[in-house]
Amino acid sequence: MTxxxxxxxxxxxxxxxxxxxxISDYAQGQLGDVVFVELPSVGKTLSKGDEAAxxxxxxxxxxxxxxxSGEVVEVNSDLEASPGTVNEDPAGRGWFMKIRLTDQGELDGLMTEEQYQEFVKSIS
Amino acid sequence: MAEPAHSDEPLLQTPLHAEHVALSARMVPFAGYDMPVQYPTGILTEHNWTREHAGLFDVSHMGQAFLVAEDKSHETVARALEVLVPADVLNLKPNQQRYSQLLADDGGILDDLMVTRVGAPGHEGWLYLVVNASMKDADYAHIQARLPQGVSLNPKDSLGLMALQGPSAEAVLAKLAPEAAALPFMMSADVQIDGTWCHVSRSGYTGEDGFEISCHAADAAKLWNTLLVDPEVKAIGLGARDSLRLEAGLCLYGHDIDSTTSPIEAGLIWSIQKRRREEGGFPGAERIQREIRDGAARVRVGIKPEGRAPAREGTIITTPDGREVGIVTSGGFGPTVNGPVAMGYVAKDVSTAGTDLHLIVRGKPLPAKVAAMPFAPHRYKR
Structure with a gap:
């Protein structure tokens, strides 16, 4: 799993x-108690870097x-009633949306788990 | 996600700074001070704890000053301040406190403040002022430039200030200073807590019963920790202070009131006593008396969004048919209400509670209603 x-x-x-x-565990910690999440519509096409939620x-x-980049194929509508799930389980039940990727190559420009943990250390 | 902005300006510290760091508070710049926005349990928990138990807030960043008449006459010092504020200062009893506003010549609000007639023996002709942290230098200059001969302003940077707020505040303080716990709302007393001099007033900024406690800066940490020993008391940061005061319908200077708003537009007529309404004699009196008589063209109201999305400061308010009628000045999530709450200014014709409005949030109109404030009932000890 990547x-x-x-x-x-x-x-x-x-x-x-x-x-x-x-959003990452670090991000939810920085935000504090999440009280509302606005999600995109299913079917919406997003480009990398667009405001998605x-x-x-x-x-x-x-x-x-x-x-x-890609098409939003599913959103986590449980977050409407339970936005605090983002704090409790950001990597699991606190997911936001599922995007069907149009360009797998974009992943190469992102950080691995290890690189991201290093990055978080460097800014905190 | 966007990163918060960082400032390189050197920040001031309150006498309780080390206590916040020891409690692992998240520190943020606020009004030039490095202040605790929240402690590890977070804003929701802190907010609810204050409503159900007692919260302890460091508000030492606020400006504390004394206005002193050389002739030791309350009338002299009261008349000097009444030139600048619309409250009845003259008829304050010793140890009584009032909320008021420093007004500009056009009736706009330069700052809001607390005024207490000092009751301690040997301090006749003294008023104790508490002003906003972000405005204290401007306030002091404004006041100083307008004082008559024989009256002087003495800012006291050597004092700390903390607030103990919530339904358990009285019982907590009763164990340490029974005479302070017996005070009625908006009265104050000088007491000893654990051998430390404190000036305690029954007031606050949360809508709950509670106290504000001033002491020498050097004693502040000791007093803070004495209060925190009680299991009913937890330290509360500025984040919950803001959500508590918003639910209580209380104004935040620079947001809900400023130099472009009058006390009447802001719904603060209750803070202008009858004698002053009739006599005037404060800056902007002509406008304020006219607004009392005829009503203001726009007024501050509570606003309850109907969905779950908070409407933040700056949100445009329209009628359901799209006519722009106002702007949100404070808005967010109210933990006690368990939903979004806001306040803002709207045109008089749409200011009645229950009126349907739209809030333009991220380009989309969200239904909302004008709502009576406070959103969470006040529980002051009258």
């Missing part, structure tokens, strides 16, 4: 031709950017 990270703290976990997108903590709203 997971890649952006410098903006999104992850994409590759499952076949699709990627599960969410919005995550709101008590204090502020933050954009979640698409880590890869």
């Amino acid at each position: 997971t890649r990270y952006t410098k903006d703290h999104e992850y994409v976990r590759i499952e076949g031709d699709a990627g599960i997108v969410g 919005v995550v709101e903590s008590v204090k502020a709203a933050s954009e979640v950017y698409a880590p890869v």
